[in-house]
Amino acid sequence: MxxxxxxxxxxxxxxxxxxxxxxxxxxxxxxxxxxxxxxxxxxxxxxxxxxxxxxxxxxxxxxxxxxxxxxxxxxxxxxxxxxxxxxxxxxxxxxxxxxxxxxxxxxxxxxxxPVPAGTTIDPEARYPGWIAELRRNGTPIDPERVLRMTRLRNGRIVWLRSRADTENSMPGFDTDRTDEFERTGVDADRVVDLVFRALDVGEPVSESGDAPPSEGDAVGDAALGMVANGDGVGASHRLVLEVDFERTRRRVAVTVAADGRISDARPLRARLGPSSTM
The missing domain is CATH 1.20.58 (Methane Monooxygenase Hydroxylase; Chain G, domain 1)
Known part of the structure; x- marks a missing residue:
């Protein structure tokens, strides 16, 4: 041959x-x-x-x-x-x-x-296409600090990175924020899972004062409940999403920096309804 x-x-x-x-x-x-x-x-x-x-x-x-x-x-x-x-x-x-x-x-x-919690596989080996895409677009990213990545329904790549102060924080979020989730019944080691479940399949909602999702903009920021936290280039955006997680309806606000990095997440009160136990 x-x-x-x-x-x-x-x-x-x-x-x-x-x-x-x-x-x-x-x-x-x-x-x-x-x-x-x-x-x-x-x-x-x-x-x-x-x-x-x-x-x-x-x-x-x-x-x-x-x-x-x-x-x-x-x-x-x-x-x-x-x-x-x-x-x-x-x-x-x-x-x-x-x-x-x-x-x-x-x-x-x-x-x-998405990378499952606790993975030891090199993110650059798991996400070569996404990391390469970010770099082509001029977005600085350190694969060694990437904990998990996903692509939003509007096409934007977002990721969670490890914190420098790992002794005083859970992966990706500081202790105070993790404590907030624990007070709502989400175990500390499940916070990242909740945040990415919301990003992947959550329903976009708006809070009082937030711009409502656009009807007919299925791939735009508004369709994901993404609300600007500031004006102009470089402003971060917040996504407000509801999702069923561990048999409970939960609402999560996720702040995404201009470069796609998830900079914060916090639990919010979910709306009352037949699927909510809160």
Whole structure:
């Protein structure tokens, strides 16, 4: 088998892994959506199966996210092997992996799922595309301090970084803010999970005095409850979101700096309703 034949087989293997990578992204989103609906439907229930289902959903997400990382690493190894034997990468040989697999080009590089709490995987290995995108846009970012990242529904990338004073704070937030969440019933080690659940699937709302979400601006800042905290370039923005979390309806305000860094988050009183236990 000649080099050209080997490269063609590598392209096909890379394409199949791209399909699998896309499937893990879709599976992660489906697990989040299903778990959120289940949480909403079982608010107030004391049945043990409710808590068990939540644990299983979290474990399933961890497995899917781990699979995503490993699949992406295999793709990188295949690309490196192709460079070693042919002098070019998989997508530099004239036919992309997406074309070989029949995937639309928009699906060739799926967005990665959020980093689970307590992960030890290098964020730059987990989020190479997002970090590269930020750097291309001139946004300074230190991957070694990234705790978790996500892409908002308006397309903006945001991330939480570790604090310099780690002895007196939980990851990403200072002790006083973490204490606020604990007083509302959210364990300190679940605060980051709550904040990112709200960012990923929360319902945008507005507080008194805040600009209401825009009707018809499905991808704009207003559609996410994003309200400017200041005027002009460099102003931070606050997103006010409601989400069902651990069988309780919660409202969270998340402040995002101009560069996309999450600079603050705090619990707010959720609106009363059939899904709220507060």
């Amino acid at each position: 000649g080099v050209a034949d080997v490269v063609e087989q590598l392209r096909r293997a890379h394409a199949r892994l791209t399909e699998a990578l896309q499937a893990t992204t879709e599976a992660d989103a489906a697990i989040v959506a299903g778990a959120t609906l289940f949480d909403s439907a079982t608010v107030g229930s004391g049945q043990p199966v409710v808590e068990q289902a939540a644990r299983h959903a979290d474990a399933a997400r961890d497995d899917v996210q781990a699979a995503h990382v490993l699949l992406d690493q295999v793709r990188e190894l295949i690309d490196g092997y192709c460079r070693a034997i042919a002098g070019h990468g998989i997508d530099e040989a004239g036919v992309s992996a997406a074309a070989v697999s029949g995937l639309p080009a928009s699906q060739a590089e799926p967005t990665p799922p």
